[in-house]
Amino acid sequence: MTDADSPATVPAAQTPSGAGATPASAPVAKKVPFERTHHGHTFIDDYEWMREKESPEVIAHLEAENAWTSAQTAHLEGLRDSIFTEIKTRIKETDMSVPNRRGNYWYFSRTKAGLDYGISVRIPISGPDDWTPPEVGEQPMPGEEVVFDSNIAAAGQEFFSLGSFSLSDDGSRLLYGVDTTGDERYTLRLRDLVTGDDLADTIEGTFAGASLDPSGRFVFYTTVDDAWRPEKVWRHVVGTDSSDDVCIFHEPDERFFVGSGFSRSGRMMFVVTGSKTTTGYWVVRVDDLEAEPQEIWPRVDGVEYTVEHAVIGGEDRFLITHNRNRADFELVDVPAADPTAPGRDVIVTEAAGGNGEPHDGELRSGELRVDDLRIEDVDAFADFIVLSYRRGGFARVGIIRLGDASSPFGSLQELPFGRETGTLSLGGNPEFAQTSIRLHFTSMSTPAVLYSHSVADGTDTVLKRQPVLGSVDLDAYTETLLWAKAGDGTDIPISVVFRKDLHRSDEHGEHGNPASTEDTADGVGADEANGRAASAKPLLLYGYGSYEASMDPYFSVSRLSLLDRGVVFAIAHVRGGGEMGRHWYDQGKTTAKKNTFTDFIDVARHLIDTGWTSPDRLVASGGSAGGLLMGAIANMAPELFAGISADVPFVDALTSILMPELPLTVIEWEEWGDPLHDPEVYEYMRSYSPYENVTEAAYPQILAVTSLNDTRVLYVEPAKWVARLREVGANALLKTEMVAGHGGVSGRYDAWKEVAFEYAWILDVLGRSDVETEP
Numbered sequence: 026m027t028d029a030d031s032p033a034t035v036p037a038a039q040t041p042s043g044a045g046a047t048p049a050s051a052p053v054a055k056k057v058p059f060e061r062t063h064h065g066h067t068f069i070d071d072y073e074w075m076r077e078k079e080s081p082e083v084i085a086h087l088e089a090e091n092a093w094t095s096a097q098t099a100h101l102e103g104l105r106d107s108i109f110t111e112i113k114t115r116i117k118e119t120d121m122s123v124p125n126r127r128g129n130y131w132y133f134s135r136t137k138a139g140l141d142y143g144i145s146v147r148i149p150i151s152g153p154d155d156w157t158p159p160e161v162g163e164q165p166m167p168g169e170e171v172v173f174d175s176n177i178a179a180a181g182q183e184f185f186s187l188g189s190f191s192l193s194d195d196g197s198r199l200l201y202g203v204d205t206t207g208d209e210r211y212t213l214r215l216r217d218l219v220t221g222d223d224l225a226d227t228i229e230g231t232f233a234g235a236s237l238d239p240s241g242r243f244v245f246y247t248t249v250d251d252a253w254r255p256e257k258v259w260r261h262v263v264g265t266d267s268s269d270d271v272c273i274f275h276e277p278d279e280r281f282f283v284g285s286g287f288s289r290s291g292r293m294m295f296v297v298t299g300s301k302t303t304t305g306y307w308v309v310r311v312d313d314l315e316a317e318p319q320e321i322w323p324r325v326d327g328v329e330y331t332v333e334h335a336v337i338g339g340e341d342r343f344l345i346t347h348n349r350n351r352a353d354f355e356l357v358d359v360p361a362a363d364p365t366a367p368g369r370d371v372i373v374t375e376a377a378g379g380n381g382e383p384h385d386g387e388l389r390s391g392e393l394r395v396d397d398l399r400i401e402d403v404d405a406f407a408d409f410i411v412l413s414y415r416r417g418g419f420a421r422v423g424i425i426r427l428g429d430a431s432s433p434f435g436s437l438q439e440l441p442f443g444r445e446t447g448t449l450s451l452g453g454n455p456e457f458a459q460t461s462i463r464l465h466f467t468s469m470s471t472p473a474v475l476y477s478h479s480v481a482d483g484t485d486t487v488l489k490r491q492p493v494l495g496s497v498d499l500d501a502y503t504e505t506l507l508w509a510k511a512g513d514g515t516d517i518p519i520s521v522v523f524r525k526d527l528h529r530s531d532e533h534g535e536h537g538n539p540a541s542t543e544d545t546a547d548g549v550g551a552d553e554a555n556g557r558a559a560s561a562k563p564l565l566l567y568g569y570g571s572y573e574a575s576m577d578p579y580f581s582v583s584r585l586s587l588l589d590r591g592v593v594f595a596i597a598h599v600r601g602g603g604e605m606g607r608h609w610y611d612q613g614k615t616t617a618k619k620n621t622f623t624d625f626i627d628v629a630r631h632l633i634d635t636g637w638t639s640p641d642r643l644v645a646s647g648g649s650a651g652g653l654l655m656g657a658i659a660n661m662a663p664e665l666f667a668g669i670s671a672d673v674p675f676v677d678a679l680t681s682i683l684m685p686e687l688p689l690t691v692i693e694w695e696e697w698g699d700p701l702h703d704p705e706v707y708e709y710m711r712s713y714s715p716y717e718n719v720t721e722a723a724y725p726q727i728l729a730v731t732s733l734n735d736t737r738v739l740y741v742e743p744a745k746w747v748a749r750l751r752e753v754g755a756n757a758l759l760k761t762e763m764v765a766g767h768g769g770v771s772g773r774y775d776a777w778k779e780v781a782f783e784y785a786w787i788l789d790v791l792g793r794s795d796v797e798t799e800p
Contacts, residue, residue: 047096052089054748063683064704068717070680072745078733087733087744090759094728097758101785104794108586108781113774115582117492123475124158125463126150127455128194131159132172141772142175142185147196156460158477158488172218178203183764184734184771188233189213193241194291198263200237200244207734207764207771209233209253213246215263228267234284239291243314245273247284253688253736258285258296260314274307274318279691287311288334289405290457292341293361295332301572301695304329308361321345321364329354334361335405338430344371344403344410352607354400356412358433371425371434372400372412399606404451407458409480412437413451418518418604420448420577422464424480440478444468446506446520448577463488469504469522469578469594493582501525502588504578509597509624509631515612517624518604519632520578523593528562563791564593564638566629570601570621571650572696573610583780590788590796593637599624599654615698616709622657629658629665640665644725644787648672649738652729656715656746659724666725668790670783673731677742679707679714688736716746724755728786730779732762758786 056071077083118138124131129150134143148159148168159166172192178201179185188211189202199218202211213228213235228235228246232255235246244261258274261267273296276283280300287294296307296318303326307318321332321343330347341361345368348354357368399415412423421442426435442449452463452475461480467473472491478484493499507519565587569576576596584594598604601613601621613621629645632638645666647655652674659669675681683701685691698706711717727750729743740761750757760782788794 048093051093064707072748075744076741087761094758094760104785105781111586112583112777115495121161123488125453130196140176144174145172189235191237194239198241245285255282290334293334306332333403333405337433446578467580470502472580509628511624511627518598520596524588527591560636561639562593563642565644566595567646568597568625569651570599573603575603590793597625597628626662641667644668646670660718663722663724668726671729673738674743675738676715676746679710719749726790727757730760
């Protein structure tokens with residue numbers, strides 16, 4: 026496709042697939058009773074037959090569901106067109122990233138209007154001291170060459186995903202991995218970047234994340250077992266047949282994933298095994314890549330750690346972030362030659378100072394207390410290290426300068442945040458010798474900004490601001506941070522964004538909460554209740570709350586289509602995530618999982634009680650494990666929501682976690698518990714698993730979106746859930762992408778259409794589908 030062919034030729038709307046005449050009624054799934062008995066309890070599952078993915082009857086049922094969803098949402102076609110157009114006209118379709126130095130080249134990507142995927146290109150550096158990225162325009166630069174064009178690779182494919190992209194240090198070879206179905210099985214190939222031709226090497230059926238060693242001689246990749254668990258690391262010699270590849274590491278324990286990668290310094294290759302609670306690291310020196318991997322620390326159940334290679338005082342050292350003694354992690358420095366030897370504290374904790382002396386719990390900067398930090402990661406460079414951590418619920422970044430062997434570490438210098446809400450994080454920083462670091466900042470109302478921060482003098486240079494085109498006035502949007510009280514007294518943070526001209530923050534009093542009035546017998550003053558009803562706004566409440574994943578505030582161009590139609594958008598930072606530290610995660614997993622659901626419900630009630638919204642103007646949204654949250658709240662508090670949007674939802678959780686032969690199940694036992702062997706866990710999960718707890722209730726409208734080739738949350742879960750919901754009279758729709766995986770459709774235009782479809786449904790539920798807005 027050329028620029029001249031688009032964007033006019035790009036379809037402006039998308040509806041679910043499904044051929045034939047418009048259906049007159051919703052599909053009614055047949056019932057085939059299937060008994061599942063565990064711990065003396067028998068559950069009759071009428072829809073388990075849908076698990077047969079290759080069955081023509083199952084495919085026909087999914088297509089019938091798509092046809093019904095298409096018919097039920099046909100009246101939204103114009104709105105979908107409008108939202109798609111708004112997204113497309115606000116995003117700079119022909120754009121380029123800021124060049125990033127890697128070896129002797131500046132690498133960057135270009136996007137072109139009408140093309141779905143990016144094009145990776147490069148230009149040579151001017152010399153070894155060239156650390157200033159060149160300014161690039163829409164036209165190719167002198168010396169620019171194409172490294173990889175995903176549009177060419179994706180030609181003729183309904184789905185395309187790039188799972189590996191690894192370069193040799195000299196830039197002569199590229200390793201890339203491609204998935205064309207969405208099942209996350211990648212075919213690896215090598216390209217000679219001097220000639221532009223692919224080599225004969227082809228490796229089928231790999232996991233994502235393969236890497237080329239710095240010399241370009243070896244490829245290291247991972248393969249999976251029958252349950253789709255990455256279990257083996259292989260070494261491939263470039264130029265040989267893959268049948269001769271050598272397995273250098275095998276992890277037999279079904280609780281653990283395995284992977285590999287190279288340090289930024291280029292001197293070490295690490296093999297990593299990880300479960301939800303335990304980590305192991307092995308190392309191979311790059312100067313002897315055919316050696317056996319050596320374990321760094323003995324693997325101990327319940328101990329998690331990460332390893333980064335640093336050079337301090339001319340010596341190879343390992344920086345290890347671990348939770349041996351502190352739930353929110355510590356950082357120590359050990360000799361690479363003997364990593365089990367006593368280490369040095371990089372950040373002083375309450376337990377000890379840098380030389381093992383008692384300490385008062387303050388960091389060396391004297392400005393922060395270690396108790397305030399959830400240490401997440403460390404990145405080592407030649408002259409400094411960068412610490413990523415959480416403080417006050419938000420992502421932060423700090424720098425520690427490196428000294429000599431006698432005084433190796435300076436104080437932690439936290440980079441300024443300067444905002445009530447927002448997210449500061451490291452950008453791409455591939456070079457060990459670089460003297461500055463790239464940082465990303467974004468918030469709910471601030472498009473992403475890419476900075477270069479000079480470590481030497483502390484100055485910041487803006488490299489790029491996320492472009493937002495059209496007539497958008499960014500000053501029209503504002504955000505705030507609210508707090509809701511959970512049933513057990515825990516304060517739950519809520520990030521909120523809205524248009525200033527459509528919602529006055531002072532309507533809701535200080536910090537978005539209304540001033541109290543004299544209570545009625547029901548606990549709410551009459552004046553206050555009337556005021557709430559008058560000020561209630563349509564609101565979309567998003568939640569996740571699993572795997573210690575933090576749902577940090579971020580800017581979204583597509584979200585403007587909701588805000589401009591008067592919708593408030595909020596993120597409930599519920600327990601089970603990692604926003605407030607490790608305890609936040611621990612209080613929302615296994616047999617404390619229900620805290621995730623009740624937190625979300627308490628947030629919804631808070632937003633209703635404080636006048637932000639009302640039940641008839643509130644839609645909830647979440648995906649994957651957040652889809653489990655959606656299913657749980659639908660059963661627990663259906664009266665609070667007008668609609669629920671669930672993407673690839675994990676709604677048949679108990680069935681899946683009882684089946685160790687399914688992809689990823691065994692490793693999930695440390696997240697959810699093991700109901701197969703533990704009757705208490707079985708009963709706990711049975712009490713909240715959405716599919717099993719559907720009941721005769723007045724459910725809100727529900728939209729479930731899934732993908733046939735998803736290997737993480739199988740399509741069968743939402744398919745069964747919707748069938749059961751419809752059985753009790755719920756207005757539930759199912760939309761299945763027939764060629765896609767867990768991340769949904771590929772290609773940016775199809776992705777925008779998918780967003781437009783879901784947003785149109787949400788606006789319709791909120792009664793805002795007829796609201797006009799400027800594109």
